[in-house]
Amino acid sequence: MPIDLTQLSHDVAALCRRTAEFIRQEATSFDRARIEHKGLHDLVSYVDQETERRLVAGLRELLPQAGFITEEGTAGPDSQTEEFTWIIDPLDGTTNFVHGLPVYSISVGLLHGAELAVGVVHEVSRDESFRAVRGGGAFCNERPIRVTDVAELSGSLIATGFPYKDFGKLDGFLQILGAFMTRTHGVRRLGSAAVDLAYVAAGRCEAFFEFNLNSYDVAAGILLVREAGGHVTQFLTDGDPLFGREVVASNGHLHAQIQGVIGEFWQQ
Incomplete structure (x- = not known):
């Protein structure tokens, strides 16, 4: 059945x-x-x-x-x-x-x-x-709920999560953080990846990115964003964000721009 x-x-x-x-x-x-x-x-x-x-x-x-x-x-x-x-x-x-x-x-x-x-x-x-x-x-x-239709970084609000286990990529992360601070309405760190993803889906922010995440942090939120009209991938590719340990979620309109900023500073 x-x-x-x-x-x-x-x-x-x-x-x-x-x-x-x-x-x-x-x-x-x-x-x-x-x-x-x-x-x-x-x-x-x-x-x-x-x-x-x-x-x-x-x-x-x-x-x-x-x-x-x-x-x-x-x-x-x-x-x-x-x-x-x-x-x-x-x-x-x-x-x-x-x-x-x-x-x-x-x-x-x-x-x-x-x-x-x-x-x-x-x-x-x-x-x-x-x-x-x-x-x-x-x-x-x-x-x-639906993601926003904001199409320019200058009109966006970005959510992120700070690394708490692996600090080996901290320098690159901080450079990405600085770039988003200067090119957007601001960056918010709420402390719950699931909430961050839900808020992208609900149009409360335009994008979210974080690395060293587990599947249980993001599983429900990935589906929320996608069903709300957004896009979810890994940092630099369209690879699996569920088990891939890194996530970029956006309203879709900004996705390439978000990945572009990350790509300026991120080393795999």
Whole structure:
């Protein structure tokens, strides 16, 4: 029996909305002493882990045959399947959450074979639910969203994420950052790649770029941008942005210009 992806996307959005309530409740009394450090700038909390457990349990009920790629490993070893695979970031923006900065999200994407089929990003603090289905458009709280039609860098706002693990390419990144600062309305670093991508899809900024990302950071957001009329690639090529560790997302009109600026300074 075929899967109704549109209904599934609504069910996933409802699950994320319920799970976001748990995160909001924990935010009111969060204890920093309960943080674990995967690295100096890479934090994880019991909230990440419990959120992921709740999501995995709910998604297993919705689609029992699907495999999982998760950030915290609560579903066991990654198990990408030939048919369906959930890709989950339970709390994208953990550092913001830990410090009480209100930009963090749940990100759930679904692969159907090798193609993204469903994407949901739930921005927790604003209680905004971004949802997309392959071929079915993108929505924010069930209102259709579209990328902007800005066609010149001088009229754009750019989002990015700062490196937090691999600093070997920091010089090139800072040169790119400087170029965008001087050629656009400005650059914003929100701290959640999933939110950045959702905001490109919703027309709140024109483009987003970041490197050293994982599939669970970007899976849902990639589909949101594409279904909202935008374009998503790797930095300098049209290569796979899902598993390629680097992402450029834009409204489409600016894509070549964005890649051109990155190409001035970026060394593979």
